[in-house]
Amino acid sequence: MNNQRRTVLKSGSGATLLGMLAAAGIITPGMALADWNKAAFDAKSMADTLKALGAASPADSKGVQVTGPDIAENGAVVPVGVASSLPNISMVAILIEKNPNALAATFTLPEGTEANVQTRVKMGQTSNIYALVKSDGKFFMATKEIKVTLGGCGG
């Protein structure tokens, strides 16, 4: 049995876990990227992810649309799109509630780029997908449930 891994798993979250991982030599310091938002991508729950993104309590908005299939046969490739009619959108994020780490991707949109992005994500199981947008400095959110018949994060 891999005891080292067990220790790491037990050791908690956030900085402690990172410190442990670094100490255990599982991740080398060189792997840490300067501008990649590690805290947000490492957060497990929706609430922690939102906090790490600086969006503690986003308001639900009809101005944000999440598109995707109602039922995804293959959780490894789920097409998801986010579009919004809100003004001055600077950031779009896609979150999958029941994935091991909720945050899938964030997009920074400079002026002139439309709030309309499409990508494909993996889903471990049936879950709500959240689209988070930052419009005029405020956060708004929309959600859609996608049912998955075959998970994409299996082992």
Next chain:
Amino acid sequence: MGNPMKIRAANKDGVTEVKVLVSHEMETGQRKDANGAIVPAWFITELVAKHGDKTVLSAEFGPSVSKNPYLAFKFKGGAKGDKVTVSWKDNKGDSRTDEAAIA
């Protein structure tokens, strides 16, 4: 280095739509191989698209973006023949840049 990206960029009514298909494993770090050992995470962390010198989109990915990531977005402006450049960087420090002309 990875394989080349497929980039399509088309201008219609003053708006350029860019579609990118990246060739990358996007390993989550959750899977185990036949011996039960964890397959280490290997995924694209950052992707930047530029029109000329101007950044039109910057993205950060987590491991739950699909294998061979697909991305589509639109930006205002861009003319036929202009170059669109897309670069990515992964968590192993690998990177790649490809470009395409707007059709």
